[in-house]
Amino acid sequence: MIEGDTFQRFLLEELHIRGEWVRLSDSYQEATKDLDYPENLRSLLGQAIAAAVLMTGTLKFDGRLSIHARGEGPVSLLMSEATNRRTFRGIVDWDGEIDPDASLVELLGNAQLAITIDPDKGNRYQGVVPLERENLAGCLAHYFELSEQLDTFLMLEANESGCFGLMLQKLPDYKKIEDQDAWNRIVQFAKTLKIDEFMETDNETLMLRLFHEESVLSFDQEPVKFECSCSRERTLSSIETLGEDEALEILENAATIAVDCQFCRKHYEFDRADIVELFRLGSSH
Numbered sequence: 570m571i572e573g574d575t576f577q578r579f580l581l582e583e584l585h586i587r588g589e590w591v592r593l594s595d596s597y598q599e600a601t602k603d604l605d606y607p608e609n610l611r612s613l614l615g616q617a618i619a620a621a622v623l624m625t626g627t628l629k630f631d632g633r634l635s636i637h638a639r640g641e642g643p644v645s646l647l648m649s650e651a652t653n654r655r656t657f658r659g660i661v662d663w664d665g666e667i668d669p670d671a672s673l674v675e676l677l678g679n680a681q682l683a684i685t686i687d688p689d690k691g692n693r694y695q696g697v698v699p700l701e702r703e704n705l706a707g708c709l710a711h712y713f714e715l716s717e718q719l720d721t722f723l724m725l726e727a728n729e730s731g732c733f734g735l736m737l738q739k740l741p742d743y744k745k746i747e748d749q750d751a752w753n754r755i756v757q758f759a760k761t762l763k764i765d766e767f768m769e770t771d772n773e774t775l776m777l778r779l780f781h782e783e784s785v786l787s788f789d790q791e792p793v794k795f796e797c798s799c800s801r802e803r804t805l806s807s808i809e810t811l812g813e814d815e816a817l818e819i820l821e822n823a824a825t826i827a828v829d830c831q832f833c834r835k836h837y838e839f840d841r842a843d844i845v846e847l848f849r850l851g852s853s854h
Contacts, residue, residue, distance in 0.1 A: 578788040585740040594731035600795040615727025617649035619734030632688035642678030656796035726764040797833035813848040
């Protein structure tokens with residue numbers, strides 16, 4: 570039985586290799602409904618969402634992690650965000666016709682991938698890695714190798730029904746084990762996994778297929794859901810960047826300032842009283 574939209578950690582105890590996987594179906598459909606994305610951009614967004622959920626699994630504190638790329642190609646923005654509470658959101662912005670066979674570099678052009686870790690308490694941290702690998706999984710594995718000096722394997726896939734991600738990492742004590750070929754063997758097994766199999770097979774069965782010769786410690790599965798962090802208050806505060814004069818000038822030609830959230834399509838409207846109060850409060854600080 571498929572467990573639904575879940576995230577799960579596991580540990581290959583004797584090999585000192587840790588793993589995580591995430592499977593998203595209903596929540597992925599909810600996040601992308603009403604979005605008329607070309608097929609390859611929908612897949613790219615699914616991969617980025619799966620990656621963000623996996624990467625929050627490495628956080629040791631409450632907060633959020635985002636994957637963000639601003640491109641100079643047809644795709645101007647790729648962004649996904651996940652929290653330690655196993656919620657996510659994401660978006661892709663593009664312009665013009667999209668080549669269905671375009672590579673990641675062809676889609677984004679000369680771009681860098683920024684990974685931002687934003688703790689609820691503490692300082693924000695950002696790491697940047699160039700988009701030099703064949704796919705998003707390769708770029709993010711390279712990020713881990715640079716930032717944490719940990720060999721990392723990532724598999725990210727998405728289709729019309731959902732997305733999934735698998736991450737494996739060597740732990741520091743791996744170098745102490747006798748079987749130094751274990752990493753390559755486990756990675757090769759993982760590469761045989763196909764998206765249809767992952768979306769249609771329960772985690773326990775997958776564990777047996779991939780790691781039946783290993784001692785595996787599986788942690789509890791955690792539900793994952795789409796959730797946008799937008800609010801009326803946060804959206805109103807974003808209008809402050811326009812400046813009072815420009816905001817009031819807009820209201821000379823319209824009854825309200827309308828803002829739609831890019832992530833969840835929620836619609837907000839603010840009238841003159843809202844704007845006047847916004848800048849009155851701002852000037853009092």
